[in-house]
Amino acid sequence: MTQLRRTPLYPLYASHAGVRCIDFGGWELPVQFLGIQKEHEAVRQQAGLFDVSHMGEFIVTGEGAEAFLGRMTTNDVTKLHDGQAQYTCMCYSNGGVVDDLLVYRISAEHYMLVVNASNIDKDWDWLTLHQPSHVQMENVSDQTALLAIQGPLAEKILQQATDAPLAEIAGFEFIHDTSVCGVQTLISRTGYTGEDGFELYLRASDAPAVWTELLELGEGLGLVPAGLGARDTLRFEAKLPLYGQELTANITPLEAGLGMFVKLDKGDFIGQEALAYQKQTGVPRRLVGIELIDRGIPRSHYPVYADGVRIGEVTTGTQSPTLKRNLGLALIDTKYAAVDTEVEVEIRGKILRAKIVPAPFYRNPTRSTGGMKSK
Missing domain, CATH: 2.40.30.110 (Aminomethyltransferase beta-barrel domains)
Structure with missing residues (x-):
């Protein structure tokens, strides 16, 4: 029997009396801490803190990085400026989806891709298959933890833990050279709940201390730990897709209602011909x-x-x-x-x-x- 993988925060789960873990794509992750309904309501009304360290992170660098990502993804990466992130898809030649992901532009020759946990190996193989010789890639998933603080009070709570000017970070923007709770963190204003919030990328070894301190800082403002169950109901209400359900190798971004993230006129990319035909003839x-x-x-x-x-x-x-x-x-x-x-x-x-x-x-x-x- 294959051993389930665990995030750096797994040892802390047991401190929450109501926690229940499940096998999620080969990871042992909490489906709930206090109950799905309570966690869902907390995110809609105050704030919730999620451990999403199972997500994958790839670093892509080199003078050809932008052109490479342009060929691999459906959105237009050339529209990004330093400090901006973009939602996009990678597609097969038939228009089906390899994965949906985020692209972070740190500089013109330095990007970070954030991919779904169940697709890390598949995505890495797909990118490597098409990788030009002048582009370098590094899989930093195991060294990287990811926390998401979501809800209307997320900014107020997080601001207690950082000197970064959170109010100045617009949606899909990020600051990569800053700290939270005294440790180096990339702070991104993105999320998966339909609410305002932030995602925090940091070293895996730093995650337990940051998780604990954020929960302490937010306790008086209603911050609660939240699991996969609430994450799923929150994203569902906001019609945010889950790979393997709303998106698959047999479902195109156009069928899933993600046409705004498919730029057919941006230049050549994998799946472009099939998607252009589908748009022309109707999904x-x-x-x-x-x-x-x-x-x-x-x-x-x-x-x-x-x-x-x-x-x-x-x-x-x-x-x-x-x-x-x-x-x-x-x-x-x-x-x-x-x-x-x-x-x-x-x-x-x-x-x-x-x-x-x-x-x-x-x-x-x-x-x-x-x-x-x-x-």
């Missing part, structure tokens, strides 16, 4: 929001029907902790994707009525910054 499937009319909760891979024919399947579903509605994201035949179209979901052999509803299901009306990822 055959779309990712939509659905709501159960009958009593039931849609779950991943439940079949969706219309007119007696299977038209797709649920990618993610749950009872929304914020809205208290039984909602799902589903990839379905485009001709049934209009809002208010009635469909059916099969749940454990029963056919239940549902309808197409607008998504994202949740938007924070006061949020002007924040980001797209990390998982």
